[in-house]
Structures are given as C-alpha cells and as structure tokens.
Amino acid sequence: xxxxxxxxxxxxxxxxxxxxxxxxxxxxxxxxxxxxxxxxxxxxxxxxxxxxxxxxxxxxxxxxxxxxxxxxxxxxxxxxxxxxxxxxxx
Numbered sequence: 001x002x003x004x005x006x007x008x009x010x011x012x013x014x015x016x017x018x019x020x021x022x023x024x025x026x027x028x029x030x031x032x033x034x035x036x037x038x039x040x041x042x043x044x045x046x047x048x049x050x051x052x053x054x055x056x057x058x059x060x061x062x063x064x065x066x067x068x069x070x071x072x073x074x075x076x077x078x079x080x081x082x083x084x085x086x087x088x089x090x
Contacts, residue, residue, distance in 0.1 A: 002030040031055055038062065042084075043077045052084040 006027040009018050020027060037054040040062050041047075058066075066074055 004028050004030055039081050040065070042081050045077070045080070047080060047084075050084060052086050056081075056086070 004027060005018075005020070008016060009020060009027070032053075032055060035054045037051055037056050038059060038061075039050070039056045042050050043062055043065060066077070069077070
C-alpha cells in the first residue's frame with residue numbers, strides 16, 4: 001500500500017495535527033518511504049548520523065527551537081539541513 005500526504009492529512013480527527021503548506025500541490029504523490037525522521041539533531045548542529053533518504057518531519061519541538069533563534073542563528077541551521085540531498089517523492 002502506498003501512502004500520500006493527502007492520506008495523512010485526512011486521518012480522522014487529524015491526530016498528527018498536520019497542515020499543508022503548499023495547498024493541493026503534491027498531496028497525491030506517494031511518500032517515498034514509511035520511515036520517518038526528525039531533523040532535530042541536524043538543526044542543533046549534529047549531522048554525523050543524518051539519514052537524508054527518510055522523510056523528515058519538523059514537529060512542534062523543531063519549530064519551537066527554530067522560532068526561538070534569531071534570524072542570524074536560524075539561517076545556518078536551516079542551510080545545513082537543506083544542504084543534504086533530500087530524497088524527493090516525485
């Protein structure tokens with residue numbers, strides 16, 4: 001069974017509290033892997049064991065961490081995360 005972002009968004013009661021940031025774009029593409037990961041350690045500066053082939057979810061902890069940084073501190077952390085060749089579901 002393949003799973004799409006739309007499937008996750010439509011779970012009864014939205015238990016994951018997900019929201020689409022792209023509207024309808026890409027919601028029906030199959031997700032590349034059932035293994036999820038949190039990029040929290042990468043955002044904190046530890047990249048040695050980062051697995052770019054997994055789907056990465058920025059949860060409340062990661063968002064709160066980033067929001068608590070000023071722009072000068074936030075930017076290099078996001079650049080480190082996006083410097084990896086992340087796998088696309090397309």
